[in-house]
Amino acid sequence: MAIKVGRIQQLNFEPFYVDMPRRGIELRDLTPVEAAPALERGDVVAAPVSLLDSIQREDRFQPVAGFCVAALQGSDSNILFSKSPISELSGVPIAGAGEDATARSLVSILMALKYQVPLGEFVTSQDPHEAVLMTGDQALRRRRGLRGFSHRYDLGQEWHEWTGLPFVFTRWAARQDLDPKDTALIEDTLYVGLEDGVDTLYHVSEPRDQLLMLPKDIVRYVQGLRFFMGLSEHKSVDLYRGYLNQLGLI
Numbered sequence: 001m002a003i004k005v006g007r008i009q010q011l012n013f014e015p016f017y018v019d020m021p022r023r024g025i026e027l028r029d030l031t032p033v034e035a036a037p038a039l040e041r042g043d044v045v046a047a048p049v050s051l052l053d054s055i056q057r058e059d060r061f062q063p064v065a066g067f068c069v070a071a072l073q074g075s076d077s078n079i080l081f082s083k084s085p086i087s088e089l090s091g092v093p094i095a096g097a098g099e100d101a102t103a104r105s106l107v108s109i110l111m112a113l114k115y116q117v118p119l120g121e122f123v124t125s126q127d128p129h130e131a132v133l134m135t136g137d138q139a140l141r142r143r144r145g146l147r148g149f150s151h152r153y154d155l156g157q158e159w160h161e162w163t164g165l166p167f168v169f170t171r172w173a174a175r176q177d178l179d180p181k182d183t184a185l186i187e188d189t190l191y192v193g194l195e196d197g198v199d200t201l202y203h204v205s206e207p208r209d210q211l212l213m214l215p216k217d218i219v220r221y222v223q224g225l226r227f228f229m230g231l232s233e234h235k236s237v238d239l240y241r242g243y244l245n246q247l248g249l250i
Contacts, residue, residue, distance in 0.1 A: 002026040003182050006035050006047025010136045011211065011218070012069050012077060012225060013048055015197025016172075019189040032100050032136060032170070036061075039175060046174040046186050050102040054171045055241060056250055064183065066229030067172035067190045070236075071156030075224055078103045078156060078169060079139045081149035082131035086110075089131055090117050096133030097122040102169050103135045106155050109243045114162050140211045140221070156224075165236040166226060194227055 007017055007027040020027060028044050036053035038044050039061065046064055054061055071078070078100070082089055089111065096104060104122055111117045123129055132149060134142060145152055159167040172190065174183055201222045207214045213221070226233065244250045 004028055004044045006030040006044040008032055008048055016190055016193040018197040019192035023189050045178050048170045049173045050100050051168050051171055052102040052105050054173050061173040062176050064172035064174050065187050068168050068229050069170040070166045070168040070226040070233050072166045072224055073160045074154035074157035076143040077139045078135050080133050080153040081146040082151045083149055085151055087115050092120045092130035093123045094131040095125045095129040097124050099133050100135045105249050110158050165232055168233050168237050
C-alpha cells in the first residue's frame with residue numbers, strides 16, 4: 001500500500017516533495033488548514049502541520065525528525081495589514097478567520113504581550129474589518145502592501161525583534177502509529193528535499209507570475225527561511241508554548 005503524504009502547494013513547501021514521487025510516495029493536496037485534520041483522520045500518514053496544531057495534538061502526532069518551516073526574521077508570507085498602527089488596534093475585527101492557526105495565535109501573542117493591546121475577533125473577509133491577516137502564497141503576492149491598509153507587519157520580523165529568535169510556523173508531523181520503516185522513508189525523502197529541493201529554488205530561472213516574484217525574489221525569500229530545527233528554533237518553540245499557556249490559548 002502506498003504511503004500517503006500531505007502536500008501543501010505553496011512556495012515554501014516545494015523543496016520537501018522533490019524526491020517523493022520517485023520513491024512511490026502518494027501525494028495528497030491539502031491546504032494548511034486541512035493538514036492536521038487529514039493527518040488525524042488517517043487520510044495521510046504525514047504532512048507539514050501548523051505549529052499550534054502539532055502542539056495541541058502531541059498525543060497523536062510525532063515530529064518527523066526536525067523538519068520545519070521557520071522564518072529567521074521576516075518571511076513575507078505571514079503578514080498583518082492594518083489601517084492603523086498595531087498599537088491602535090484595540091478590539092478591532094481582523095479578517096483572517098480561515099488563515100493558519102499558528103499565525104492567528106502569533107497575532108494574539110504579539111498584541112497582548114508585545115503591544116499590550118486587547119485582541120478583537122477574527123472574522124471573514126466579507127465582514128467589516130480594520131485589519132487583514134494573510135499567510136502563505138496569498139501573503140507573498142501582496143508582500144509589498146495591500147490597498148487601503150497603510151500599515152504592514154511581518155509576523156516573523158515582529159517576533160524576531162521582540163525575542164531575538166526565529167519563528168517556527170510549521171513542523172512536519174506523522175501519525176503515532178506509523179510504521180517505523182515508513183517514517184524512515186519519509187525522513188530520507190525530506191533530507192533529499194533539503195539538499196536538492198532548496199538548491200533548485202536557489203537556481204530557479206523562471207519567474208513566478210502568480211506571486212509577482214522574479215528569480216532574485218525567490219532566492220531572497222528562501223534565504224530567509226530555515227527548514228530544519230536547530231537550537232534557536234527549539235528555544236523559540238518553547239517560548240511560544242509558554243506564551244500560549246500564559247494566554248490560555250491551549
